[in-house]
Amino acid sequence: xxLAENIEFVYKNIRQAARRANRNEADIxxxxxxxQVSIETAQQAVKLGLKNFGENKAQELLKKRQAIPGVQWHxxxxxxxxxxxxxxxxxxxxxxxxxxxxxxxxxxxxxxxKKIQQVLIEVNVSGEDTKAGIRPEDLKSFxxxxxxxxxxxxxxxxxxxxFVEDPESIRWVFRKLRExxxxxxxxxxxxxxxxxxxxxxYEIAVEEGATILRIGTAIFKGGS
Ligand SMILES: *Cc1c(COP(=O)(O)O)cnc(C)c1O
Numbered sequence: 001x002x003l004a005e006n007i008e009f010v011y012k013n014i015r016q017a018a019r020r021a022n023r024n025e026a027d028i029x030x031x032x033x034x035x036q037v038s039i040e041t042a043q044q045a046v047k048l049g050l051k052n053f054g055e056n057k058a059q060e061l062l063k064k065r066q067a068i069p070g071v072q073w074h075x076x077x078x079x080x081x082x083x084x085x086x087x088x089x090x091x092x093x094x095x096x097x098x099x100x101x102x103x104x105x106x107x108x109x110x111x112x113x114k115k116i117q118q119v120l121i122e123v124n125v126s127g128e129d130t131k132a133g134i135r136p137e138d139l140k141s142f143x144x145x146x147x148x149x150x151x152x153x154x155x156x157x158x159x160x161x162x163f164v165e166d167p168e169s170i171r172w173v174f175r176k177l178r179e180x181x182x183x184x185x186x187x188x189x190x191x192x193x194x195x196x197x198x199x200x201x202y203e204i205a206v207e208e209g210a211t212i213l214r215i216g217t218a219i220f221k222g223g224s
Contacts, residue, residue: 002222003041004048010202010218017206028206031074033198033216035060039067041220046071054095054214058083065090076158076195076214078132081105088117095158095195095214098122098134100142103149110151117151120158120195120212123180125173128162136180143188156193156211157181167201174201174208181209 010030018025031054034042042053042064053068055061056077065073072092079087079094079102087094088109097103097119110117121142124133134142146154159177161170174196185191197205199218206213 003044003220006219006221007045007048007050010215013203014206014213017203021207021209023206023209027211029212031076031195031212031214032219033076033214034064034220035077036216037220039064042068045219050219052092054216058086061090062086074214085109088115089113091117093118093120093155093195093212095120095212096122096132098124098132098142100145103146103152107149107151115151116153118153118155120156120193121146121154122158122160123177125159125176125180126162126170131160131162133159136176139180139184143184154188154190156191156195158195158212160198161196161201161205163200167204170201171204171208174205174210178209 014028015025029052031052032045032050033054035056046068052072054074054076055064061073061075073090074093074095075087075091076095079096084105088106098121106117122133124131124135157177161173164170177194177196181191181194193211194209195212197210197213199215202213202215
């Protein structure tokens with residue numbers, strides 16, 4: 001099915017993009033997005049050495065994480081508040097938080113588990129109406145308000161770029177997210193991560209400073 005070749009190809013591209021940007025490859029984490037694939041296929045990816053996996057549905061996260069322990073699971077999808085009770089116990093990082101009411105519930109669940117939940121704030125950099133995420137101009141007040149949650153650790157920003165034929169045309173989205181991170185890092189030193197870059201655009205995301213890539217299709221294509 002070519003899973004090993006796909007993974008090797010993706011890593012090679014990451015390495016080359018990192019080199020172009022004078023970055024250390026070790027600073028870039030690959031999250032394999034398994035939303036389209038079976039537990040068996042995800043297990044093969046574990047055997048091939050992948051350590052971080054992402055799901056965008058709470059139910060699927062729960063199922064796969066129970067079937068595949070010993071690796072780190074990431075929640076990357078739209079958050080429904082009533083599903084947070086399943087997301088918190090099963091996520092190393094929640095990538096897609098952008099409402100205070102979500103943080104209220106995450107904090108409560110994390111507190112019950114005596115866990116510090118790592119969270120990324122989803123930012124709608126491109127400004128598309130259909131996209132989730134907080135607007136850049138609202139970040140400042142959001143961060144101020146978010147400081148009160150004792151069991152939440154905000155570790156950076158996440159964004160989804162628009163899907164385009166030529167990813168060069170959305171380079172500015174990734175650059176903007178990095179600039180926002182740099183801007184707020186002074187007051188919030190824990191904001192280090194940039195979760196950006198998918199199958200179509202990860203090389204450009206690496207060049208612009210991504211520390212976490214969320215890649216599905218490029219890894220699992222041609223498989224089951
Ligand atoms: C599906 C998904 C990805 C991976 O997309 P690919 O194009 O398959 O690499 C990344 N991030 C999120 C939030 C997703 O839902």
